[in-house]
Amino acid sequence: xxxxxxxxxxxxxxxxxxxxxxxxxxxxxxxxxxxxxxxxxxxxxxxxxxxxxxxxxxxxxxxxxxxxxxxxxxxxxxxxxxxxxxxxxxxxxxxxxxxxxxxxxxxxxxxxxxxxxxxxxxxxxxxxxxxxxxxxxxxxxxxxxxx
Amino acid sequence: xxxxxxxxxxxxxxxxxxxxxxxxxxxxxxxxxxxxxxxxxxxxxxxxxxxxxxxxxxxxxxxxxxxxxxxxxxxxxxxxxxxxxxxxxxxxxxxxxxxxxxxxxxxxxxxxxxxxxxxxxxxxxxxxxxxxxxxxxxxxxxxxxxxxxxxxxxxxxxxxxxxxxxxxxxxxxxxxxxxxxxxxxxxxxxxxxxxxxxxxxxxxxxxxxxxxxxxxxxxxxxxxxxxxxxxxxxxxxxxxxxxxxxxxxxxxxxxxxxxxxxxxxxxxxxxxxxxxxxxxxxxxxxxxxxxxxxxxxxxxxxxxxxxxxxxxxxxxxxxxxxxxxxxxxxxxxxxxxxxxxxxxxxxxxxxxxxxxxxxxxxxxxxxxxxxxxxxxxxxxxxxxxxxxxxxxxxxxxxxxxxxxxxxxxxxxxxxxxxxxxxxxxxxxxxxxxxxxxxxx
Numbered sequence: 232x233x234x235x236x237x238x239x240x241x242x243x244x245x246x247x248x249x250x251x252x253x254x255x256x257x258x259x260x261x262x263x264x265x266x267x268x269x270x271x272x273x274x275x276x277x278x279x280x281x282x283x284x285x286x287x288x289x290x291x292x293x294x295x296x297x298x299x300x301x302x303x304x305x306x307x308x309x310x311x312x313x314x315x316x317x318x319x320x321x322x323x324x325x326x327x328x329x330x331x332x333x334x335x336x337x338x339x340x341x342x343x344x345x346x347x348x349x350x351x352x353x354x355x356x357x358x359x360x361x362x363x364x365x366x367x368x369x370x371x372x373x374x375x376x377x378x
Numbered sequence: 379x380x381x382x383x384x385x386x387x388x389x390x391x392x393x394x395x396x397x398x399x400x401x402x403x404x405x406x407x408x409x410x411x412x413x414x415x416x417x418x419x420x421x422x423x424x425x426x427x428x429x430x431x432x433x434x435x436x437x438x439x440x441x442x443x444x445x446x447x448x449x450x451x452x453x454x455x456x457x458x459x460x461x462x463x464x465x466x467x468x469x470x471x472x473x474x475x476x477x478x479x480x481x482x483x484x485x486x487x488x489x490x491x492x493x494x495x496x497x498x499x500x501x502x503x504x505x506x507x508x509x510x511x512x513x514x515x516x517x518x519x520x521x522x523x524x525x526x527x528x529x530x531x532x533x534x535x536x537x538x539x540x541x542x543x544x545x546x547x548x549x550x551x552x553x554x555x556x557x558x559x560x561x562x563x564x565x566x567x568x569x570x571x572x573x574x575x576x577x578x579x580x581x582x583x584x585x586x587x588x589x590x591x592x593x594x595x596x597x598x599x600x601x602x603x604x605x606x607x608x609x610x611x612x613x614x615x616x617x618x619x620x621x622x623x624x625x626x627x628x629x630x631x632x633x634x635x636x637x638x639x640x641x642x643x644x645x646x647x648x649x650x651x652x653x654x655x656x657x658x659x660x661x662x663x664x665x666x667x668x669x670x671x672x673x674x675x676x677x678x679x680x681x682x683x684x685x686x687x688x689x690x691x692x693x694x695x696x697x698x699x700x701x702x703x704x705x706x707x708x709x710x711x712x713x714x715x716x717x718x719x720x721x722x723x724x725x726x727x728x729x730x731x732x733x734x735x736x737x738x739x740x741x742x743x744x745x746x747x748x749x750x751x752x753x754x755x756x757x758x759x760x761x762x763x764x765x766x767x768x769x770x771x772x773x774x775x776x777x778x779x780x781x782x783x784x785x786x787x788x789x790x791x792x793x794x795x796x797x798x799x800x801x802x803x804x805x806x807x808x809x810x811x812x813x814x815x816x817x818x
Binding site: 236238239240241242243244248249250251253254279283286287290321322324325327328329331332333335336339340342343346347350353354357358361 | 594705
C-alpha cells in the first residue's frame with residue numbers, strides 16, 4: 232500500500248490459510264480505543280492465519296498420505312505411465328473426508344468459540360470507535376461554527 | 379440447460395457457482411429453491427487454478443455491472459502502486475506490532491512480486507484499499523444479502539400467499555413480500571458476518587464481500603439491522619403479528635441455530651429445512667391471519683423438498699466440507715444422507731395427496747403431480763442405490779425444476795372459494811363428495 236494512504240489495505244488470499252491479510256493503517260493521533268481495536272484485529276488475524284495455515288497443511292498432508300497408502304495397498308504407484316498423479320475415486324476419498332472431519336471436530340468447536348468471541352468483540356469495538364469518531368467530528372464542527 | 383460440471387486439475391469437481399451459491403454450506407437460507415428458468419439465465423463460473431481467472435457470470439442480476447466497475451476502478455488505483463509496494467511494505471510492516479503479521483505480509487509480498495505481471499494485474503491478486511466505495515455499495519449489499527436467494531425465498535412466500543383460500547389483496551401481498559424480503563436480507567447478512575474465515579476457505583464462497591474486505595463487519599451488521607428491523611416491523615404492523623413473529627423466529631433460527639449448528643452437528647440440515655419451510659407458511663398467514671392446516675402442509679412440502687435438494691448437492695462438496703469443518707450428513711453419515719433424501723422424495727407424494735384432503739386443491743393435483751413426484755422419487759432411489767456423482771447430480775437438477783413445477787400445478791389446481799360453495803359439477807371430485815351431493 233502506498234505511504235500516503237490513510238486506510239487499511241487488504242491483500243490477495245494467503246496460499247496456506249486462504250485468508251486475506253490486512254495491513255492496518257496507524258493514524259498519527261491514534262486514541263487508546265482505536266489502538267485496542269487495531270490490536271484486536273491484528274491478533275484475530277494472526278490467530279486465524281495460524282489456525283487455517285496449519286489446518287490446511289495437515290489436510291493436504293494427510294490426504295496425500297491416505298492416497299499413497301491406498302494406492303500402495305492396491306499395488307499402484309503415485310504416478311501413472313504418463314506421469315500424471317493417480318487419484319482415488321470419490322467414494323474412496325469419502326472415507327478420508329469422514330475420518331478427517333471427525334478427528335478435527337473438537338479443534339473446530341474450540342476455534343468456533345474463539346472466532347465468535349473475537350468477531351463480536353471486534354465489531355463492538357468498531358461500533359465504539361465509529362461513535363467516538365462521529366462525536367469528535369460533531370464537536371469539531373461546532374467549534375468551527377463558533378469561531 | 380447450461381449447467382456444466384467441470385473437473386478441476388486436482389480432480390475435484392466443481393458445481394456451477396450459482397447453484398453452489400444457492401447451496402447450503404456456509405450460506406443460505408437453506409439452500410432453498412432455485413427456479414429453473416431463473417437459473418437458465420445464469421452461466422457457470424469457473425475457477426481455474428492456473429490462471430486464477432474468474433469468468434464473470436453473465437446473469438441479468440444487478441451484481442455483475444457493479445463488479446466490473448469496481449474492477450476497473452481498482453485496477454486504475456492499484457496498478458501504479460504495485461511496483462513501489464515491496465519497498466513500501468517494509469516500512470508498513472515495521473509499524474505493525476506482531477512478528478507473525480510481518481512475516482505473513484512480506485511472504486505475501488514476495489509471492490506477489492514473483493508472480494508474472496499478467497497474473498498480478500488480475501483483480502484477485504492485488505492489494506486493495508479497504509475504503510468503502512459508494513458507487514459499488516449496491517452491488518456489495520446485493521451480494522451480502524444474497525439477493526438472488528432472497529428473491530427465491532420471497533417467491534415461495536408468494537406461493538404460500540397465493541395458495542391461501544382467501545380473496546387476493548394486493549397491498550397485503552406486497553407488504554408481506556417486502557417484509558419477507560427484508561427479513562431474508564438481514565438473515566443472510568448476519569450469516570455472512572459469522573462465517574468469514576470459513577467462507578474464505580471454501581471455493582464457492584470465497585468471493586463474498588466480507589471475505590474480500592469490501593465492507594466492514596460493522597457495516598454488515600448495521601445493514602442487517604436496518605433491513606431486519608423494518609422488515610419485521612412491516613410484517614407485524616402492516617400484515618399481522620403472526621407473520622411478523624414467524625419472520626423474526628426464522629431469522630433467529632437461521633442465524634443463531636442453523637449457522638453455528640453447521641459446524642457442530644448434522645442436525646443442522648433438519649433445522650435448515652425448517653428455515654426453508656417457514657416462508658410459504660408466512661405467505662399463508664399473511665393472507666389468512668391464521669396458522670391452519672394448509673399452511674402447515676405447504677411448509678411440509680417445502681421441508682421435504684429440502685432434503686433431496688440439499689443432500690444431492692452436498693454429495694459433491696464433501697472435500698470442502700471436510701476441510702472446512704462442516705458437519706454434513708454427506709461426509710459423516712453417507713448412508714443416512716441417501717436414505718433421508720429418498721424418504722423425503724416419497725414423503726412428497728404423500729403430502730401432495732394430503733392437499734385435496736385438506737381442501738386446498740382439487741383431486742387433480744395429486745394425480746397430475748404424481749408423475750413428477752414419482753420421477754424425483756425414482757432419482758432419489760437411484761441416488762440411494764448408486765451413491766455416485768452422476769446420480770447425485772441428476773437428483774439435484776431434478777429438484778430444481780420439480781419444486782417450481784409442483785407449486786405451479788398446485789396453484790392451478792387450487793380450490794377456489796366458488797368451487798367450494800358450488801356443490802354442483804366439480805371436476806375430479808372425490809367419491810364421497812359426489813355421494814354427498816346426490817344425497818338429499
